[in-house]
Amino acid sequence: MKNNKSILYGILLAFILIAPFAFPDFRTQLATLWLMIIVAMTWDMTGGQMGYNSLGNIVFYGTGMYVAAIITIALAYDVGGYTNAFGGGVYKFTDQQYFLGMFLGLIGAGLFCAASAVIIGYVTFGLRGPYFAIGTLGVAIAAGELVSNWEWVGGGQGIALPVYPGDLDNGKLLFYFLFAFTGVVLFIFLKWLYATRFGAAINAIRDDEEKAEAMGIHTLRYKLTTWAMSAFFIGIVGGISAFQLIHFEPLETAYQTINLGIFMVVCVLLGGKGTLWGPIIGAILFHVFKEVTWNYFLGWQWVALGALIVVTVVYFQDGVMGYLAHRKPEWFGVRVDENKAEVSQ
Amino acid sequence: MSSIIEIQGVSKSYGGVVANKDISLSVETGGITGLIGPNGSGKTTLFNSIVGYHPIDEGSIKFENEEISRFPVQKIARRGLLRTFQQTRIYGAMNCVENMLISLPHRKMKFLDSFSLNNKSDYEKANRLLEFVGLYEKRLLKAASLSFGQQKLLEFAMALMNEPAALLLDEPTAGINPTLINGLIDRLVRANREFGITLFIIEHNMRVIMNMADKIYCLAHGEMLAQGSPDDIQNDPRVIEAYLGAH
Numbered sequence: 001m002k003n004n005k006s007i008l009y010g011i012l013l014a015f016i017l018i019a020p021f022a023f024p025d026f027r028t029q030l031a032t033l034w035l036m037i038i039v040a041m042t043w044d045m046t047g048g049q050m051g052y053n054s055l056g057n058i059v060f061y062g063t064g065m066y067v068a069a070i071i072t073i074a075l076a077y078d079v080g081g082y083t084n085a086f087g088g089g090v091y092k093f094t095d096q097q098y099f100l101g102m103f104l105g106l107i108g109a110g111l112f113c114a115a116s117a118v119i120i121g122y123v124t125f126g127l128r129g130p131y132f133a134i135g136t137l138g139v140a141i142a143a144g145e146l147v148s149n150w151e152w153v154g155g156g157q158g159i160a161l162p163v164y165p166g167d168l169d170n171g172k173l174l175f176y177f178l179f180a181f182t183g184v185v186l187f188i189f190l191k192w193l194y195a196t197r198f199g200a201a202i203n204a205i206r207d208d209e210e211k212a213e214a215m216g217i218h219t220l221r222y223k224l225t226t227w228a229m230s231a232f233f234i235g236i237v238g239g240i241s242a243f244q245l246i247h248f249e250p251l252e253t254a255y256q257t258i259n260l261g262i263f264m265v266v267c268v269l270l271g272g273k274g275t276l277w278g279p280i281i282g283a284i285l286f287h288v289f290k291e292v293t294w295n296y297f298l299g300w301q302w303v304a305l306g307a308l309i310v311v312t313v314v315y316f317q318d319g320v321m322g323y324l325a326h327r328k329p330e331w332f333g334v335r336v337d338e339n340k341a342e343v344s345q
Numbered sequence: 346m347s348s349i350i351e352i353q354g355v356s357k358s359y360g361g362v363v364a365n366k367d368i369s370l371s372v373e374t375g376g377i378t379g380l381i382g383p384n385g386s387g388k389t390t391l392f393n394s395i396v397g398y399h400p401i402d403e404g405s406i407k408f409e410n411e412e413i414s415r416f417p418v419q420k421i422a423r424r425g426l427l428r429t430f431q432q433t434r435i436y437g438a439m440n441c442v443e444n445m446l447i448s449l450p451h452r453k454m455k456f457l458d459s460f461s462l463n464n465k466s467d468y469e470k471a472n473r474l475l476e477f478v479g480l481y482e483k484r485l486l487k488a489a490s491l492s493f494g495q496q497k498l499l500e501f502a503m504a505l506m507n508e509p510a511a512l513l514l515d516e517p518t519a520g521i522n523p524t525l526i527n528g529l530i531d532r533l534v535r536a537n538r539e540f541g542i543t544l545f546i547i548e549h550n551m552r553v554i555m556n557m558a559d560k561i562y563c564l565a566h567g568e569m570l571a572q573g574s575p576d577d578i579q580n581d582p583r584v585i586e587a588y589l590g591a592h
């Protein structure tokens with residue numbers, strides 16, 4: 001069993017490494033798929049594992065973009081001057097400025113978003129159920145509006161970052177691997193986290209928060225930490241997206257509440273909430289569905305998407321993983337390590 | 346004898362309903378104290394006040410000589426004062442062992458400790474206590490699939506897992522098959538004697554509470570009606586009246 005798993009993971013990893021070379025025309029597509037997988041996994045940390053359905057996680061994606069961009073620019077130029085001269089050609093970046101900016105920008109984006117999550121969470125985690133969902137959505141909408149009125153960061157125009165210095169195909173490869181690396185790290189991290197006491201505690205918060213409090217669990221601390229870890233990864237992929245897209249603007253790209261902000265929730269519902277693989281499977285299904293409808297049913301794509309959401313929510317609430325767990329419980333086994341449970345015998 | 350819980354002049358109303366009025370009592374360290382009273386007399390309300398579930402209107406509640414009446418639930422629980430619910434609350438989607446592991450005492454853990462896997466001794470402790478309440482055979486079953494009485498036993502075991510100094514039990518025998526009640530009494534008494542946990546028990550079953558408690562308080566209409574040894578209470582005409590009057 002253990003061997004089978006290692007083989008499976010080995011094959012997956014090989015596929016991840018080979019895919020962009022095997023399908024060179026689809027590098028950007030594959031990178032976007034990773035983005036979907038990552039935001040779905042991070043959404044599930046709070047939404048699926050902890051029972052707090054945020055509709056505002058996009059705020060960390062947008063903020064990650066801006067923080068990464070501003071750090072990169074600030075390393076070389078005055079930010080206000082740079083954003084003012086939108087598209088002006090006088091601002092050149094050396095390779096070193098570009099890559100150092102990217103490196104520090106991504107880390108800074110992750111840390112800044114994690115800190116923001118703690119601050120926002122301190123207020124919003126007082127809300128429960130639909131109030132939390134709407135409260136977080138409000139935060140995301142407000143953040144988009146604020147940023148789009150903030151001239152120093154380019155206002156409604158957004159920011160244009162330097163283009164990848166070098167062959168564009170290599171650039172696509174770089175972005176693919178940045179996303180893929182983040183995704184693999186996130187997967188390994190979550191696989192471990194969900195097995196720890198921490199994972200059990202956030203599940204307890206989801207299943208009965210009052211009981212968890214009555215047992216003395218530091219509920220707020222767990223909630224803030226979970227959201228901060230989630231925001232850390234979203235911030236990083238926001239930053240990667242900023243470099244990949246080159247130009248982004250606040251409302252349609254960065255704080256895109258009704259696109260990516262909702263898509264990440266749909267991915268998780270489709271694949272199965274509160275499971276390790278659900279968000280991944282959901283993101284893949286969703287991405288394929290979206291690409292097919294956007295390419296072949298243009299004009300009707302939003303209708304098709306809406307229908308998908310309705311069908312999922314009404315008939316298929318537990319998603320693919322929930323369906324499988326119901327139909328084939330033996331695949332999921334007993335959730336406790338049998339050997340350890342036996343020790344007292 | 347010192348007291349672990351000391352309540353002075355506590356009142357609590359829900360809108361117009363006065364659920365507790367000027368209640369004073371003390372729970373002796375290491376003993377078993379009973380709380381009885383007809384339906385709706387304010388017993389659960391008093392428990393909720395003690396564990397910080399809602400703010401009280403007036404009065405003082407001390408646990409180990411510390412004023413706790415303004416503390417939130419989690420903080421009181423981490424001081425070692427725990428309660429079980431009248432409507433049993435367990436994690437139905439988790440199995441018994443997982444329910445037990447969730448209940449490890451967070452007051453003895455640093456936050457960083459939560460970023461580790463449960464170790465062998467945690468599993469051993471969980472299994473030992475499940476064995477203690479007679480659920481060892483069922484330990485890998487989902488808690489939701491247990492019978493009502495077994496769920497109550499599980500909730501009791503979870504409380505023990507948390508190693509409280511004092512445990513408030515809200516009707517531990519309600520809904521439990523009468524043939525199993527003696528076994529439960531025996532375990533409650535052992536939890537008290539062997540693990541040194543002070544018990545404060547709401548109980549409707551007179552036979553049960555008279556057999557266990559060192560001291561009993563009786564509430565009626567939100568007020569303290571009588572207090573004393575089981576014998577005193579059993580023979581107190583006001584208590585008999587309150588129970589007969591309520592039925």
Ligand SMILES: Nc1ncnc2c1ncn2[C@@H]1O[C@H](COP(=O)(O)OP(=O)(O)OP(=O)(O)O)[C@@H](O)[C@H]1O
Pocket residue numbers: 359362363364382383384385386387388389390391431
């Ligand atoms: N949340 C609440 N809101 C309003 N009234 C309440 C609430 N909880 C309890 N009450 C009222 O307060 C009074 C005391 O209720 P409480 O639950 O404390 O009684 P009890 O002694 O535990 O009764 P039982 O033996 O039935 O469990 C009752 O009149 C009840 O209707």
Ligand SMILES: [Mg+2]
Pocket residue numbers: 388389390431515
């Ligand atoms: Mg009650």
